[in-house]
Amino acid sequence: MKLNKQDILKALETITVAGEGTNMVESGAVQNVMTFADEVIVDLKLSTPALHIKKRAEADIIQAITEKVHKDAQVKVNIKVEAPAKPENPNLIKGKPIPGIKNIVAIASGKGGVGKSTVTANIAVTLAKMGFKVGILDADIYGPSIPIMFDVAMERPLSVTVDGKSKMKPIENHGVKVLSIGFFTKPDQAVIWRGPMAAKALNQLIFDAAWGELDFMLLDLPPGTGDIHLSIMQSLPITGAVVVSTPQNVALADARKGVAMFQQESIDVPVLGMVENMAYFTPDELPENKYYIFGKEGARNLAEDLSIPFLGEIPLVQSIREAGDAGRPAALQTATPIEKAYEELTRNVVEETVRRNNNLPPTEAIQITTMAGCSAVKK
Numbered sequence: 001m002k003l004n005k006q007d008i009l010k011a012l013e014t015i016t017v018a019g020e021g022t023n024m025v026e027s028g029a030v031q032n033v034m035t036f037a038d039e040v041i042v043d044l045k046l047s048t049p050a051l052h053i054k055k056r057a058e059a060d061i062i063q064a065i066t067e068k069v070h071k072d073a074q075v076k077v078n079i080k081v082e083a084p085a086k087p088e089n090p091n092l093i094k095g096k097p098i099p100g101i102k103n104i105v106a107i108a109s110g111k112g113g114v115g116k117s118t119v120t121a122n123i124a125v126t127l128a129k130m131g132f133k134v135g136i137l138d139a140d141i142y143g144p145s146i147p148i149m150f151d152v153a154m155e156r157p158l159s160v161t162v163d164g165k166s167k168m169k170p171i172e173n174h175g176v177k178v179l180s181i182g183f184f185t186k187p188d189q190a191v192i193w194r195g196p197m198a199a200k201a202l203n204q205l206i207f208d209a210a211w212g213e214l215d216f217m218l219l220d221l222p223p224g225t226g227d228i229h230l231s232i233m234q235s236l237p238i239t240g241a242v243v244v245s246t247p248q249n250v251a252l253a254d255a256r257k258g259v260a261m262f263q264q265e266s267i268d269v270p271v272l273g274m275v276e277n278m279a280y281f282t283p284d285e286l287p288e289n290k291y292y293i294f295g296k297e298g299a300r301n302l303a304e305d306l307s308i309p310f311l312g313e314i315p316l317v318q319s320i321r322e323a324g325d326a327g328r329p330a331a332l333q334t335a336t337p338i339e340k341a342y343e344e345l346t347r348n349v350v351e352e353t354v355r356r357n358n359n360l361p362p363t364e365a366i367q368i369t370t371m372a373g374c375s376a377v378k379k
């Protein structure tokens with residue numbers, strides 16, 4: 001028996017790979033056809049590893065050749081799977097890189113009042129204690145509370161000259177540089193800003209400020225998932241986002257929206273993970289007792305459900321509120337369970353940032369320089 005290659009190609013032109021519009025010869029799926037006596041070898045390239053599509057393609061090829069060319073042909077199909085190249089790097093950092101600022105981590109919450117600013121302030125001082133250079137940009141235009149938490153509410157940034165240009169000098173306390181939208185608005189002024197306005201103001205607070213070298217800039221976002229967030233996310237080179245929630249159902253529903261916001265195609269900011277704040281209450285006099293006032297492990301379960309890392313839980317403790325109000329974040333107190341909880345959370349934030357950066361081309365904008373105090377560097 002002598003089999004003709006052209007006859008085989010003609011037979012294959014009558015069939016398609018499932019899900020494709022054109023026949024498998026024209027679409028390029030058939031890469032090569034070889035014949036040896038009664039033997040036919042067809043090399044097929046598929047763009048999907050789905051087993052049922054592979055099996056179907058193989059069966060169709062055997063049937064087409066044995067029906068249309070020769071009933072005794074011995075057909076062998078070699079299938080190679082080659083996924084099409086993704087159109088864009090999903091982890092691409094948008095916006096221009098900022099000289100000297102290695103990582104911008106946005107801290108968000110769907111719902112207001114879940115402790116986003118408190119968590120931001122405490123992560124910042126913990127990073128500073130670990131030896132990182134840290135700044136906070138308070139972008140919460142609806143209620144900028146970072147200046148109070150750092151006891152700098154009455155300060156105003158001075159102007160300094162850097163490379164011949166006049167720049168704002170961030171206010172520094174507890175080893176953290178701070179700039180807040182609150183420095184430029186009156187406390188009782190209802191700030192009705194639109195997304196592009198907020199994004200422009202924040203761009204100035206980043207690019208027209210003398211931040212110097214920073215390993216981490218934490219961006220305290222306004223609560224919610226409105227157009228203001230879209231503008232901020234699309235115009236700033238955000239490394240990743242941390243979402244804060246309490247374990248309560250109403251907060252979790254909004255946290256889910258927050259994660260979805262970062263993951264949507266037009267934003268595409270990697271979510272570093274979820275933090276559970278006010279996870280439980282422990283009274284001072286009964287340190288072993290835990291009361292799950294807002295529900296138990298809700299944010300932990302949501303993180304698992306959404307396949308994002310769970311970064312840590314922070315208890316509901318009176319001294320956290322008091323320390324925030326007094327302008328000295330609670331994580332600054334040493335040898336306390338709060339310090340420990342924040343150390344664990346912060347270490348996880350750093351580790352997830354490192355992990356995320358390892359998935360990216362090593363651009364200057366996202367490399368971390370100082371890794372002191374973090375287990376991620378001991379690898």
Ligand SMILES: Nc1ncnc2c1ncn2[C@@H]1O[C@H](COP(=O)(O)OP(=O)(O)OP(=O)(O)O)[C@@H](O)[C@H]1O
Binds near residue numbers: 324
């Ligand atoms: N773990 C905690 N234990 C006790 N009090 C807390 C804790 N976390 C936050 N708080 C308190 O809860 C209140 C709200 O916190 P915070 O201002 O940080 O929330 P937020 O999510 O940033 O709010 P918003 O963005 O809506 O202004 C504050 O009084 C703060 O001191």
